[in-house]
Amino acid sequence: MNIEKGQLINLMDRYLNFKVELLSGDIEISRFDELLLSTDIVNIHPYKRIQVNGIPVSVTHSAQYIATFETEEYRIALAALPLGNVKVEITYEYLKNKFVSARKFGNFLSKFKELLGKNKIRYSIISNEISEYFAMRLYPKFQSYETKLRKIFILALSPLEDKKVIGRIKESSEGKIDFTNINTTGKIEELGIGELHDLIFEINLNPVDDYHNFFRDFELRNEFELKKLIDSIFPVTVWDRFFSKFLGDRKNDSILQKNYHDIRKFRNDVMHFHTISYRYYRRAEVMLIKAIEELEIIENSMLQSWDYESARRLMNDLSRQDLINSFNKLSETIYKVIKPTTETINNMNRVMQPLLTAINNLQLPKIDSNRTRAFQKMVQTFGELGLPNPNLDEDKYNNV
Structure with a gap:
């Protein structure tokens, strides 16, 4: 079977990233957005967000972020669901050493949970590829x-x-x-x-x-x-x-x-x-x-x-x-x-x-x-x- 270059890159992407998904019914997406941008626990910035006078516009449906922790970057995506829940997707792309990368992502995830706990946001983990990998x-x-x-x-x-x-x-x-x-x-x-x-x-x-x-x-x-x-x-x-x-x-x-x-x-x-x-x-x-x-x-x-x-x-x-x-x-x-x-x-x-x-x-x-x-x-x-x-x-x- 012949694999085109673009297909190979997509296959590599599948195996060179970890993803964790959370679900919260405790908070509206706009309030979630404010907490992420104001926290001092992790350095988080909006990604591809329209700004007015240097201030990111409020979100109502979805939002993306880049988080930096211990020199590594992590992607965060929020999505408002029809029933009022907010889905949180956190992704970490890595180039090598899956085990070390899983440990790093785990450390970041602990910090992210600390952020949620500090703001008394209840949540459920609906998928956790780090946990699956360690298992x-x-x-x-x-x-x-x-x-x-x-x-x-x-x-x-x-x-x-x-x-x-x-x-x-x-x-x-x-x-x-x-x-x-x-x-x-x-x-x-x-x-x-x-x-x-x-x-x-x-x-x-x-x-x-x-x-x-x-x-x-x-x-x-x-x-x-x-x-x-x-x-x-x-x-x-x-x-x-x-x-x-x-x-x-x-x-x-x-x-x-x-x-x-x-x-x-x-x-x-x-x-x-x-x-x-x-x-x-x-x-x-x-x-x-x-x-x-x-x-x-x-x-x-x-x-x-x-x-x-x-x-x-x-x-x-x-x-x-x-x-x-x-x-x-x-x-x-x-x-x-x-x-x-x-x-x-x-x-x-x-x-x-x-x-x-x-x-x-x-x-x-x-x-x-x-x-x-x-x-x-x-x-x-x-x-x-x-x-x-x-x-x-x-x-x-x-x-x-």
């Missing part, structure tokens, strides 16, 4: 964040879906235990970012409903038993028990753990086209970069050391009936995704004893030596599958 820059980062968050949970469950292990367990249990068609890892994709956050950061794996019975006969317990009792009453999430340890010294100052609520809010603002300023953009960008870095650390560590025992303990914790019921109240999607696997885990308790011999003789697929050792450890602790908090022995618990 588009954030979108890939949110996509990466959500993908990596989902990935660590898929990795956490993946050892339970090894085909050879599934086949041998099904054969040894005479079909009573079958993970074949559950495909929990595949269904994890159904979880949105809010549900992933709830599952990883919100659900308490140590809920206590009856404190009276919980502390019954505490005076008869020894020091070690009391320590276990106290530890088990504090809220513990999936993040606390299974993922934070991979951050090492950073786990107590995790950006992800402390800011996942803000990340979710940022994400919703982007997806629902809320106004994104430069300052808002920078805060979200920095937070996302650090959170993604933490997720990558966790992912790489899990690939090296996550094992069958870890996956079993995770699903065992999530298999408690009180938690399953809370999933249903919290999110129907979480309930649907997790419930099939938790039911199979619970069923495994009922038929476990006949399986022990078969599992001891199970030939594991060739993965790596770490996973082989982990599976052997799992065999030794299979009998604990029904416990809400497995491995409460102090040394084991500290090694989680």
Whole structure:
């Protein structure tokens, strides 16, 4: 397709300017004109306006202006609409560096809003190309964040879906235990970012409903038993028990753990086209970069050391009936995704004893030596599958 020179210039103009549109029903266009020409917040001059004795004539239908701020020029256009509203269009043309230009325009827009606020002019933003631009820059980062968050949970469950292990367990249990068609890892994709956050950061794996019975006969317990009792009453999430340890010294100052609520809010603002300023953009960008870095650390560590025992303990914790019921109240999607696997885990308790011999003789697929050792450890602790908090022995618990 041939493009004439004039067409090329028009195409370039489309991509080398930002525009913001506002609508106000609070003020007549003539009064708006007076405020713009008299303000000391921004330097504004009329554009192509007839003047009488050096004074611009009053406007009734439309007007254009040139505003200067920090050596840059911005065009302002007013238009009176039939119903009495005034439409304000602000345009900034730039030659290069779209990101820097968006920041400059954002600074000017803040000053223009200051002008409106000072004169108590109410308005609505009906389009904001700066906000759209910043949102588009954030979108890939949110996509990466959500993908990596989902990935660590898929990795956490993946050892339970090894085909050879599934086949041998099904054969040894005479079909009573079958993970074949559950495909929990595949269904994890159904979880949105809010549900992933709830599952990883919100659900308490140590809920206590009856404190009276919980502390019954505490005076008869020894020091070690009391320590276990106290530890088990504090809220513990999936993040606390299974993922934070991979951050090492950073786990107590995790950006992800402390800011996942803000990340979710940022994400919703982007997806629902809320106004994104430069300052808002920078805060979200920095937070996302650090959170993604933490997720990558966790992912790489899990690939090296996550094992069958870890996956079993995770699903065992999530298999408690009180938690399953809370999933249903919290999110129907979480309930649907997790419930099939938790039911199979619970069923495994009922038929476990006949399986022990078969599992001891199970030939594991060739993965790596770490996973082989982990599976052997799992065999030794299979009998604990029904416990809400497995491995409460102090040394084991500290090694989680």
